[in-house]
Structure formats: structure tokens, C-alpha cells
Amino acid sequence: MKFLSQILxxxxxxxxxxxxLSVTSTNYWNITNDVEGSVRLNGLSFQQHALTTFGQxxxxxxxxxxxxxxxxxxxxxxxxxxxxxxxxxxxxFTDYVQTTLDEHNTISMGISGDGKIHLSFDHHDVPLxxxxxxxxxxxxxxxxxxxSAFGAVQHGLPGSVGPWTPLTYPxxxxxxxxxxxxxxxIGQSGAGDSWIHRYSATSGQWSNIGKxxxxxxxxxxxxxxxxxxxxxxxxxxxxxxxxxxxxxxVYFAFSADAGRTFKQTNGQTxxxxxxxxxxxxxxxxxxxxxEIINQEAQCADEKGRFHALMRDxxxxxxxxxxxxxxxxxxxxxxxxxxxxxxxxxxxxxxIAAAGDNLIAILPDQPKQTVTIWGATAGGGYNDxxxxxxxxxxxxxxxxxxxxLKKNSVLSLFVRQGxxxxxxxxxxxxxxxxx
Numbered sequence: 270m271k272f273l274s275q276i277l278x279x280x281x282x283x284x285x286x287x288x289x290l291s292v293t294s295t296n297y298w299n300i301t302n303d304v305e306g307s308v309r310l311n312g313l314s315f316q317q318h319a320l321t322t323f324g325q326x327x328x329x330x331x332x333x334x335x336x337x338x339x340x341x342x343x344x345x346x347x348x349x350x351x352x353x354x355x356x357x358x359x360x361x362f363t364d365y366v367q368t369t370l371d372e373h374n375t376i377s378m379g380i381s382g383d384g385k386i387h388l389s390f391d392h393h394d395v396p397l398x399x400x401x402x403x404x405x406x407x408x409x410x411x412x413x414x415x416x417s418a419f420g421a422v423q424h425g426l427p428g429s430v431g432p433w434t435p436l437t438y439p440x441x442x443x444x445x446x447x448x449x450x451x452x453x454x455i456g457q458s459g460a461g462d463s464w465i466h467r468y469s470a471t472s473g474q475w476s477n478i479g480k481x482x483x484x485x486x487x488x489x490x491x492x493x494x495x496x497x498x499x500x501x502x503x504x505x506x507x508x509x510x511x512x513x514x515x516x517x518x519v520y521f522a523f524s525a526d527a528g529r530t531f532k533q534t535n536g537q538t539x540x541x542x543x544x545x546x547x548x549x550x551x552x553x554x555x556x557x558x559x560e561i562i563n564q565e566a567q568c569a570d571e572k573g574r575f576h577a578l579m580r581d582x583x584x585x586x587x588x589x590x591x592x593x594x595x596x597x598x599x600x601x602x603x604x605x606x607x608x609x610x611x612x613x614x615x616x617x618x619x620i621a622a623a624g625d626n627l628i629a630i631l632p633d634q635p636k637q638t639v640t641i642w643g644a645t646a647g648g649g650y651n652d653x654x655x656x657x658x659x660x661x662x663x664x665x666x667x668x669x670x671x672x673l674k675k676n677s678v679l680s681l682f683v684r685q686g687x688x689x690x691x692x693x694x695x696x697x698x699x700x701x702x703x
Contacts, residue, residue, distance in 0.1 A: 290626045290643045292656045292679075294700035298357060303684055303692040304341050305334045308372045311694045312664035312684040314617040315564045316375045317440035317494060320682040320696065322672040323380040323407045325351040329682065330376040330388060331694055332367060341367040343376055343390050347414060350672070354698075358414045362400075365422055367391045377439050382447015382470035384408025386419075394435035394457055396424045426451065428474030429466050437461075438564075444496045444527050446470070450478075452494045458511040461488035462542065465528040478528045483542035489520065490563030492577050497569035497622075500525055504577045504592070506561050507545045513614060516561040519553040519579065520545070521594065534598045552600050553592075559583050560613045568670065570622035572596060572646075578620035578629060580611050587611050589618065589631060593650060605642065605653050609633040621668045621679070624703045628679055629653070630666045637686045639666050641679070641699065657699060661686050677701045 304310055310332045312319070320329050327350045332341040342361040349355035367374065373393035380386050384405025391398050402418050404411075411418065425433050432455050439453040449468040454461045463482035468475050482489045482505070489505040496502075501524040509515035522531040522543055532538050533549035543550055555561060559581045566578040577592035588604045589611060608631055616632035625646035632639050641657040644650045664684030672680045679699040685692045 291702045292699050293702050297697045300694045301333045304332045305338050305689045306370050308370050313375045314665045320669045330378045360415050379441020379449045380407050381449040389439035396434040397436050399423050426475035429477045440494045442494045442496050480542045492567040498573035502575050517557045520550050521552045565617045566619045568622045617665045619668050
């Protein structure tokens with residue numbers, strides 16, 4: 270798609286953080302008109318990943334209206350980003366029509382080390398929907414870009430065993446050797462368990478690693494599933510019923526063997542599956558009715574430090590908080606200063622690592638803006654500064670973590686506000702000086 274703007278009037282580029290973090294350029298592209306329907310289906314915080322980079326190409330997965338109100342196709346786009354940024358190319362999977370107007374039913378994407386693109390989509394307590402490219406198209410880069418490179422929709426993972434239903438929140442994460450992990454919930458809100466499966470980039474088959482989180486008449490809502498510095502990190506809150514006000518506490522675990530075993534923050538191995546009552550797993554006590562939003566955000570930096578973005582009103586005022594776990598296993602919780610007070614159940618944000626530094630992408634729902642903030646390791650992550658703002662936003666931004674890590678470009682998948690027909694799904698690129 271035609272390149273739209275170099276430096277945009279709708280984006281304020283502000284002062285650098287300390288002397289080591291600043292925004293140097295800003296570009297954006299319209300990907301599609303957002304879908305016609307009564308709910309958001311593009312840009313929800315638990316999509317992992319709708320925008321991702323593999324090699325010299327960036328990929329984006331999104332819904333586009335197929336044939337009128339409430340009927341959508343999964344679409345997949347790609348563009349070359351190195352040595353220079355190229356034009357977007359798109360195609361639609363027309364053999365599957367998504368019709369459920371439910372914000373759970375988003376698209377997640379993963380790319381394994383053999384160059385296969387994996388997609389999972391359209392779930393809320395239903396059987397698995399999964400499809401994968403039949404060739405390693407992210408590695409061999411065919412000139413033709415079409416759905417013919419993908420197999421049919423499957424309701425299980427080839428080579429693995431279920432359960433496959435009732436499934437919600439599929440997530441993909443590539444680990445160091447190029448294998449791909451898939452994580453999802455089996456069960457329902459307030460009563461569900463979480464499972465991990467592993468795709469082998471060597472054999473092309475999946476295997477069931479097992480159930481790693483188990484509810485006790487409740488369920489975990491994870492902030493993400495993050496592979497970094499040789500470890501797999503997960504953090505979550507627990508909900509007692511389908512009602513969000515029953516979210517409580519902050520939990521954390523990590524794995525040094527890609528999900529086969531897990532440890533509490535002090536390095537002690539825990540018995541699987543992990544339950545809310547498992548000793549050493551709860552790292553902060555926050556009671557119900559504290560306006561915790563489930564599935565906000567997490568990341569890990571190149572030094573092995575873990576970071577989470579969550580909010581609560583435990584002090585009497587709702588705030589965004591940065592949770593930091595050092596590589597030695599010590600946790601701290603610090604309010605991000607000067608940021609908007611988030612309304613309860615408002616759009617969720619993201620946190621991402623840019624080298625040693627942090628980027629927080631925070632929606633301000635009443636103002637329909639997304640503000641971008643930065644903090645540095647040298648400043649102890651206490652020097653948060655606003656770097657940029659995107660106007661006319663009505664959704665939850667998603668980050669291309671791979672591109673940020675490799676190219677120092679903050680690439681965001683966002684959804685505009687406004688009516689159908691004018692409301693766009695966009696990708697924004699912010700060049701960073703670290």
C-alpha cells in the first residue's frame with residue numbers, strides 16, 4: 270500500500286528519555302477498513318502475535334469484512350522491511366467466514382524456525398481453529414503471496430493430543446531453537462486451565478507439553494507468554510467468576526526448559542500444574558474489587574529482567590504500574606507517573622523492551638489517544654517520559670516485539686476510532702535512538 274506520511278501532524282514527538290531513548294522518525298500505513306460489526310475484532314491485548322517480523326519480512330494478520338455486516342475473513346499481509354521498507358501485499362482466506370460478534374474471537378500468529386506461518390482464530394469456548402502454511406514461506410519467500418500456500422482449517426494440532434475444546438486465547442511464542450510454543454485456555458471464565466503444546470521445527474509435528482496452570486474453581490488470566498534470555502516467563506491474575514471485579518492478586522512463574530517445568534521467582538521448582546494456592550507463586554496480594562484488568566501486558570529485556578504492566582486502584586486511585594523482576598528474582602512495583610488515570614475496564618496497554626530500555630504504550634480511552642512512554646535502565650526505570658502520541662485511537666495496541674528487538678523500530682498494530690467505512694486498521698512505525 271502507498272506510503273502515507275513521513276512526519277505526521279497527529280503525532281507529537283517529545284523530549285528524549287535521559288539521553289539514550291528518543292523517537293527519531295514516524296510513519297504509518299492504512300492496512301484495511303476495520304470490520305463492520307458491533308464489537309472489536311482487530312486489536313485486542315491477548316492477540317499474540319497479530320504483527321510480527323521474521324527475517325527481512327513483517328507479517329500482519331487481521332479480519333476484513335467479507336460480505337456485509339458480521340461476516341469476516343482472516344487476512345494475512347507481508348512486506349519487506351530490510352534493507353528498505355517495501356509495499357504491503359495481502360490476501361484473504363475465503364474458505365472460512367468468521368461470524369461470531371465476540372471480542373474474544375481474534376487472530377493470533379506464530380512463525381516457527383522452519384519458516385512456517387501458524388494461525389489460530391475465532392475462539393471463545395469452542396473447538397480449536399488452526400491452519401499452517403504447507404511450505405516454509407517465511408524462509409523461502411515465494412514471489413506469489415496467496416492462500417494456496419496454506420492448508421485447510423484443522424481442529425487439532427498434527428501429532429499432538431488434546432483436549433481441544435472449549436478453547437479460548439491461543440498464543441504462539443517462538444523459542445531459541447526455532448520451535449514454537451502454543452498456549453491456550455481450556456475451560457471457561459472463572460473455571461479454566463492453561464495448556465502448552467510444542468511444535469518441532471525439525472519434525473514438523475506438535476506434542477502436548479501439558480497442563481501448567483490449573484484453576485481451583487477459578488482461572489488464571491495471563492499477561493503474556495514470553496521467551497527471552499533462555500527462559501519462558503508468565504504472569505497472571507486470578508478470576509473467581511466470569512465477573513472482572515473478582516480478579517485478584519499478581520502471580521509469576523518461569524521455566525528454563527520451554528514449559529516442561531516451572532519455578533517460582535526464587536528459582537525453586539514447583540509442582541505442576543500450578544494452582545493459585547501453590548506456595549511462592551503469588552508475588553503481590555491485591556484484593557478483589559481493586560479494578561485489576563486481566564491480560565494487560567508483559568515483556569522481558571536482554572538482561573533477563575522481567576517487566577509487567579498492570580493497573581489497580583489499591584491506593585484509592587487507579588494507576589498504571591510497572592512490575593519489575595530482576596534477574597536475581599526480586600520484584601518491585603512502581604506507579605508510572607504523569608500518565609492518565611485509567612477508567613475501569615478501559616482499553617489495555619502494552620509494555621515492551623527496547624534493548625535495556627522500556628516502552629509503555631498506554632491508551633487514553635476518554636481522549637481516544639494512544640501515548641507512548643519510555644524509561645531507561647540507567648534511570649532505574651523511574652525516568653518515564655512521554656515520547657509520542659497517536660490520535661483517533663479506539664482499541665488496544667499490539668507490538669511487533671521481534672522488530673523492536675532486532676531493528677530498534679517500535680511497530681504498532683492499532684485500530685482507529687470513528688464509524689465503519691472510515692475507521693482504519695493501521696501499522697505505525699516509530700524509529701528509536703537507544
